[in-house]
Amino acid sequence: MQTPRDVTLAELAGPDAAAALARLRAHAPVTRLAELDGWLVTGHAPALAVMRDAAHFTVADPRFSTARVVGASMLSTDGAEHRRHRRPFAAPFRAAELEQRFGGEVARLATGLVARLRPARAADLRTEFAGPLSTAVVAHTLGLRDIDVPTVLGWYAAIVAAVTALSAGDRPTGEEIAAMRDLAVAVRGGLGHDASSVLTGARGSLRDDEIVANAAVMMFGGIETTEGMIANLVTHLLADPAALDRVRVEPDLVPVAVEESLRLEPAAAVVDRYATADVVLAGAAIAAGDLVRVSLAAANRDPAVFDRPDEFELDRANSRSQLAFARGPHACIAMDLARLETRVGLGALLDGLPGLRPVAPAAAAGLVFRKPAAVRVHWDF
Template identity: 50%
Template sequence: METVAQLETDPHPTLAAIRPIGWVDALDAWVVTGRALAIQVLRDPETFTVDDPRFSTAQVVGPSMLSLDGTPHKTHRDPFESPFTLAETRRRFTQPVQQTVNTLMHAIQQTAATGSDPTAPGASRLSADLRPTLAGPLSVAVVALSLGLPPASADTVLGWYTAISASVSGISAGQRATADGAAAFAELHKHVAAGIDSSDSLLATAAHAGLGIDEVVANAAVLMFGGIETTEGMITNALWHLLTHPDQLALVRADPTLLPNAMEESLRLEPAAAVVDRYATRDIELPGAKIRRGDMVTVSLAGAGRDPETFPAPDTFDVRRTNARRHLAFASGPHICLGMHLTRLETLTALEAVLNLPGLELSPGSPPPHGLVFRKPTALHVTWDA
């Protein structure tokens, strides 16, 4: 029987063994790992709802578009949608994202050069951990920009986010919400509420659309949560995949038009948000599973991305895979990721910048992706030529 720790380290053998659906004792849930079945569940909110007291994120931040279905879901989501269409994303965010990446990369190179000892062995190489220096600060800056949040340091926002994320992940693993998570959300609540006074912010737009302050804050929290988590995970996972597969990196270097597909292939193999939870509203029989009303049904986006019926050689990282974009990393149905175009823009911009570093390599011992609900490396240590 698999433990939560084993699933956090490497869930993929278990997900393959139970495909398309199976009961996992460690999660006390049915886990859907087949792609077609995952789409069926995600697109049927009447049978598989998020609106349940057990829903982990709602326990930490309160009801939001993430934890409501039907008309309430639409009421919460609609005021936030307009800036995140593909056309609006490109128009509003292409330049600021590029500027932010340029600023962060300049700081990374300056810090690495300043901290190096020119007389030390291997002094021709510079090093950095790209998770806290690039992926995290970029995601925080762009989320704050998109919502119109009052200024706050990236470290402060990342601190709140880390505490809230840990609390949500713990609930999914059967633990209680943490005091640290509650305290971080209280600080975030004060910060977001202050932004509602800004007449041109997305927060103000949502408030004017009829959402109360607590509702605006809850939705801002899940958008921040999703925006930071998804982007940070996408960047670090994609770089980890490319740097641990030199042959695939060589293909991308030889043909840079492959980079967007390499990003999609990384999303397929290791989506930053690996699972989403649903709750059965009625008894229903799925292939190989008799689900009872109230059962938790966890959709493994990671499992769906490795379904061999859709993806031949599903465990292979192949930047030329023709159908890589058929992954479900952004879910499907009414809860499909609101910011998927923005996080793709951020990730691609960051990847292009990092891959320009000469002689880029992953440092020995840099950790692989890890996590149950959210999967990414805890650090991304790299070196490059000075």
């Protein structure tokens, strides 16, 4: 059976990507795409299998562009080396400790942003709320106390641009070198002095340059995916007035709405692995060295797992079976902090912006990271 010829990477990056992914999944849960020069996994079961099997599907490959920019980290290593990088950061991100450790600061930042927005009676909530909130929280958790949001965003943009250039086979401009140098100075300045930083406990287990590399990874993930999470959740609720009304009057539904939004439109749409040996996955014969891209977005809409997969449903019983934060050894270490930010952020918006409603429909797009270009809203004063 041949691959559906009408599915392109451009379509997979567009607002109607779910339909294209469904066609691929109906064809086969693991499909070779010539344009990708690798395999795309669209089924929930094989997606889990790949992410849980670091022995056969690894991130430790020289083609992994992030490591070439920031250095070796928990994101780009496997096995014992991965555990060495990840272990020092596990305790600060435990769900049981997050509320006490970061909840007050996240609430302060979210309510402050809403208070500054409120008099204008209109805003783009992606760039004026979700982005600044996620950036400020990253700066706080990494102990970057004296660094303002625009500076952190500048470092982030330079690193992202370098990773993007390498992924496309181009040469970075060199701005990432200055960004990593400045980030290293800021991180080293806080080590040992800021007990609330998630980085402080890593000293002694990792070298300073390794702590900086992991800080860059957490900065990237904390800004990009959390901004997308908040923007996507607001977009889903504004497009469904009945669901929005339920969430307003039933605050206990906020965590449910977060999980369902993650399922329907994960902010990080794919994760990449490389086959370490010839292996058969869901009937597909994958060769050693092949790129295996797991579509979290497709797996999260697999009808074998989720009924009515294209609908946003607050009463869905298995939303937490979604794979938005990956699974296995590389499951997102800060997933519960991202959930906390999204819950608190939504609460601040609903409490502080009465009559919140969209100016125009919004839709997520992007091949690797998916979020709307803008979430334009207005409200009563």
